[in-house]
Amino acid sequence: MTGLTNLAAGDVAAQGLMVKAERVCKNFGHVEVLKGIDLEVQQGEVMCVVGPSGSGKSTFLRCINHLEKVDAGRLWVDGHLVGYRQRGDKLYELREKEVAAQRRDIGMVFQRFNLFPHMTALQNVMEAPMLVKGESKDAAKARAEQLMERVGLSDRMGNYPSQLSGGQQQRVAIARALAMQPKLMLFDEPTSALDPELVGEVLDVMRDLAREGMTMVVVTHEMGFAREVGDSLVFMDGGVVVEQGVPREVLANPQHARTQAFLSKVL
Ligand code: ADP
Ligand code: MG
Numbered sequence: 070m071t072g073l074t075n076l077a078a079g080d081v082a083a084q085g086l087m088v089k090a091e092r093v094c095k096n097f098g099h100v101e102v103l104k105g106i107d108l109e110v111q112q113g114e115v116m117c118v119v120g121p122s123g124s125g126k127s128t129f130l131r132c133i134n135h136l137e138k139v140d141a142g143r144l145w146v147d148g149h150l151v152g153y154r155q156r157g158d159k160l161y162e163l164r165e166k167e168v169a170a171q172r173r174d175i176g177m178v179f180q181r182f183n184l185f186p187h188m189t190a191l192q193n194v195m196e197a198p199m200l201v202k203g204e205s206k207d208a209a210k211a212r213a214e215q216l217m218e219r220v221g222l223s224d225r226m227g228n229y230p231s232q233l234s235g236g237q238q239q240r241v242a243i244a245r246a247l248a249m250q251p252k253l254m255l256f257d258e259p260t261s262a263l264d265p266e267l268v269g270e271v272l273d274v275m276r277d278l279a280r281e282g283m284t285m286v287v288v289t290h291e292m293g294f295a296r297e298v299g300d301s302l303v304f305m306d307g308g309v310v311v312e313q314g315v316p317r318e319v320l321a322n323p324q325h326a327r328t329q330a331f332l333s334k335v336l
Contacts, residue, residue, distance in 0.1 A: 083145035087112050087253050087284045088133060092142035095128055102128050104308035105142065110253075115285045117295035117316060120305035121331055126288045129305070130255045133286065135172050147174060147252055173201065176246030180258040182238040184230040190241045191217060191226040194248050201249070209248070216244040220274050236267030240274055247278075254278065256287040272298075292336055296320055304328045 083089040088110035095103040102125045110116050118126050131137040132144060135151060144151040149171060153160040163171070184193050194213035198204040217226050220240040230238050239259055246254060256275065260268040272294050279285060279298050289295060295302050295316045302316035304323070312319060312328045320336070323329045 083150075084148045085112065086110065086145070087114070087147060088286065089145040090129075090142070091144070093129070093132060093139050093144050094141040095125070095132060095137060096140050102308050103132070106305075106308075106310055108303060108310055108313065110284060110286060111300075113282050113284055114300045115279045115283075115287065115298055116301045116303060117299035118286060118288045118303045118305060119290065119292070119295065119331070119335075120311075124305045125308040126305055127257050130177070130257050130286065130288060133253075134175050134177050134255055135168050146171070169201075173249060174252045175255060176249060176251035176253070177255040178239070178242050178246055178257070178259045180261045182230070182235070182242040182262075184238055184241055184245070186230050189227050189229055190222065190233065190237075190244075193230070193241055194244045197245065198248050212248060213244070216247050217241075219247075219277075220244045221270070234267055235263045236270045239263065239267075239271045243271075243274055243278075252284065254283055254285045256285065256289070258288050258290070260289070260291060290335060292320060292332075304331065306331070 086109050088108070090106045090108050093103055093106040094101065106129055120126055128137055132139050133146060133151070138152060151171065152163055152168060154163055185196065188196065191210070191213050194216055195209040198209045198212065199206060214226065217223050220243055222237060222240055225233060225237060230241070233241065259275070260271050263271065268291070272291060275285070275287070275294070276298050299316040301313060302319045303313040304311050304319065306327045312323060312325050319328070320332065323332055
């Protein structure tokens with residue numbers, strides 16, 4: 070563990086940050102997918118992550134959300150070391166229940182909307198608070214109705230996913246994630262599966278969320294969104310952060326050849 074800050078110091082440094090990654094590594098078999106990711110996300114920050122396919126963007130989001138285990142390095146979310154508890158100078162793996170408790174505060178939206186097909190839009194949004202938090206049906210329904218209105222779908226609450234467009238389904242998926250009142254929202258290419266004319270309505274909802282102060286990490290190819298809404302832009306390639314900075318500056322004046330090559334293809 071040489072080169073890492075000691076745990077206590079890392080814990081202190083992670084306070085006040087929503088995410089702190091320190092040399093985060095992840096392998097699948099003998100393939101190194103994340104090769105030492107260092108980054109910090111402040112409370113209220115919108116970080117956009119871009120990079121070529123296969124560079125490890127989804128894997129990194131999945132580590133933040135406990136869907137993958139970090140193999141080396143350390144990752145804190147909201148000041149808590151992901152997956153571990155410290156006693157003295159030893160680390161203990163969290164039990165499944167404790168992991169679930171950590172995950173509750175993180176919302177995630179995927180490229181494929183993954184709504185429950187046999188439930189209406191409203192029921193999709195009500196489900197997790199009732200199931201996971203034991204919220205009453207009335208309370209869950211009241212919040213779900215508010216959230217459906219917030220994503221512009223108050224007239225679609227009784228529709229099943231198959232009766233909704235891709236853009237509408239993705240807005241329901243965002244409402245569903247918000248129903249758990251997360252502190253952090255992760256978006257993994259939320260508009261990549263949508264027809265071009267439906268992209269804007271989803272980005273608008275995300276823009277509103279950012280304006281309201283939600284902390285967000287957004288993997289996206291929408292450079293306009295990154296420029297306008299992002300507080301920071303991270304360019305990942307080959308499992309490392311190649312470059313990061315203020316979106317406008319990185320996009321206008323990329324410093325690294327790999328960033329330049331990538332941006333020349335997508336801009
Ligand atoms: P990105 O989101 O940037 O396109 P990913 O994080 O999805 O990249 O994938 C990075 C690399 O990790 C790819 O080479 C991918 O094939 C590999 N990978 C991702 N998930 C798994 C897995 N569960 N098992 C094996 N390899 C995986
Ligand atoms: Mg991906």
